[in-house]
Amino acid sequence: MRKVVVGLSGGVDSSAAAALLHHQGYEVVGLTLWLMKGKGQCCSEGMVDAAYICEQLGVPHHIVDSRDLFQTHIIDYLVDGYREGITPLPCSQCNRTVKFGPMLNYAREQLGIDRIATGHYARIEYDEKSDRYQLKRALDRNKDQSYFLYDLTQDLLAATLFPLGEILKTETRQIANQYELKTADKPESQDLCLVEANGSMQAFLDKYITGKKGDIIDTKGQVLGQHEGIHHYTIGQRKGLGISAPNPLYVVGIDAGRNQVIVGDKESAVQTECAIKRVNWVGIGTPNTPIRAQVQIRYRSEPQPVTVIPIHPPDGAEIDPKIGSCVKLIFDEPIFGITPGQAAVWYDGDLVLGGGIIDIQK
Numbered sequence: 493m494r495k496v497v498v499g500l501s502g503g504v505d506s507s508a509a510a511a512l513l514h515h516q517g518y519e520v521v522g523l524t525l526w527l528m529k530g531k532g533q534c535c536s537e538g539m540v541d542a543a544y545i546c547e548q549l550g551v552p553h554h555i556v557d558s559r560d561l562f563q564t565h566i567i568d569y570l571v572d573g574y575r576e577g578i579t580p581l582p583c584s585q586c587n588r589t590v591k592f593g594p595m596l597n598y599a600r601e602q603l604g605i606d607r608i609a610t611g612h613y614a615r616i617e618y619d620e621k622s623d624r625y626q627l628k629r630a631l632d633r634n635k636d637q638s639y640f641l642y643d644l645t646q647d648l649l650a651a652t653l654f655p656l657g658e659i660l661k662t663e664t665r666q667i668a669n670q671y672e673l674k675t676a677d678k679p680e681s682q683d684l685c686l687v688e689a690n691g692s693m694q695a696f697l698d699k700y701i702t703g704k705k706g707d708i709i710d711t712k713g714q715v716l717g718q719h720e721g722i723h724h725y726t727i728g729q730r731k732g733l734g735i736s737a738p739n740p741l742y743v744v745g746i747d748a749g750r751n752q753v754i755v756g757d758k759e760s761a762v763q764t765e766c767a768i769k770r771v772n773w774v775g776i777g778t779p780n781t782p783i784r785a786q787v788q789i790r791y792r793s794e795p796q797p798v799t800v801i802p803i804h805p806p807d808g809a810e811i812d813p814k815i816g817s818c819v820k821l822i823f824d825e826p827i828f829g830i831t832p833g834q835a836a837v838w839y840d841g842d843l844v845l846g847g848g849i850i851d852i853q854k
């Protein structure tokens with residue numbers, strides 16, 4: 493019998509994914525990663541619900557204590573990033589480093605199972621011509637999570653199933669109802685898990701970072717006001733600046749060294765190009781020449797036409813593992829609010845070609 497380890501968060505999506513695979517004849521093992529430290533966090537309820545779903549399906553349930561991994565790779569990464577004046581996106585990093593990688597290792601090493609599944613909305617297809625596992629947008633475009641999955645390696649994609657990739661979210665609820673899963677009517681998770689657990693991103697960051705007052709300046713260096721700590725700001729932000737000006741002002745830069753937030757009009761927050769580090773090529777191998785694609789610079793942003801230029805290190809030079817492979821993106825039209833730390837993911841239609849982290853402009 494085909495065996496699969498299903499990542500269960502205790503939400504409706506992963507419950508339905510597990511139920512679907514179980515009823516398709518897979519021998520399912522449920523696995524919940526215990527991610528967050530502290531009592532009463534969202535995870536404790538999730539673990540209990542996940543265990544209950546496994547009981548309903550009559551399949552085993554494992555819990556793996558991943559709190560240290562989550563602390564180091566996600567919380568510390570996030571807090572360090574905000575201290576440096578960037579706005580890190582922890583989800584893609586979490587998927588590769590905390591979820592998929594360790595889940596597959598656990599499945600292989602502890603259970604002798606070579607396949608994992610999650611309730612993500614995305615599709616994986618093997619392409620014979622290129623001999624690569626392709627990551628594609630979900631059929632339900634509104635739920636598509638491919639943006640957060642661009643960093644998965646070929647090894648991980650080859651071993652992963654996304655049972656919800658071909659169905660609509662409304663159908664997921666129907667499936668959960670049909671199998672009378674306890675989680676069928678559970679509300680959607682709205683935001684980043686850390687934000688949900690703490691009430692807001694600000695509340696989460698304030699637990700770790702003591703704000704240091706500094707100046708809010710305009711692009712000419714004139715002081716317009718004061719801030720309570722650079723970690724409260726992100727590029728493109730308009731609300732909460734506390735400055736009255738005749739025209740709307742946006743955060744256009746954060747200078748961690750000088751502890752300054754730089755604001756300007758909308759025009760000064762647009763860019764025609766940006767540098768990307770830690771690139772992972774998915775649909776194709778690293779190209780030798782520039783390619784055309786459509787890029788998303790945020791989860792919900794519209795894809796924009798772009799030229800992706802691979803930056804090859806000079807002959808014989810080693811790639812710095814912290815920076816990884818790099819590309820330069822040149823947009824057809826200037827783009828507003830490009831935020832260092834967030835992911836840029838470039839597509840060919842539904843196909844994820846590659847992605848990486850937006851670097852600080854030098």
Ligand SMILES: Nc1ncnc2c1ncn2[C@@H]1O[C@H](COP(=O)(O)OP(=O)(O)OP(=O)(O)O)[C@@H](O)[C@H]1O
Nearest residue numbers: 499500501503504505506523524525610611612681
């Ligand atoms: N703590 C966890 N342990 C194991 N797998 C997890 C965990 N958290 C999330 N996953 C897996 O990753 C998928 C996507 O997680 P995400 O946090 O985006 O939640 P979601 O889309 O709301 O899904 P769900 O409704 O299953 O919570 C889940 O469907 C699940 O398979």
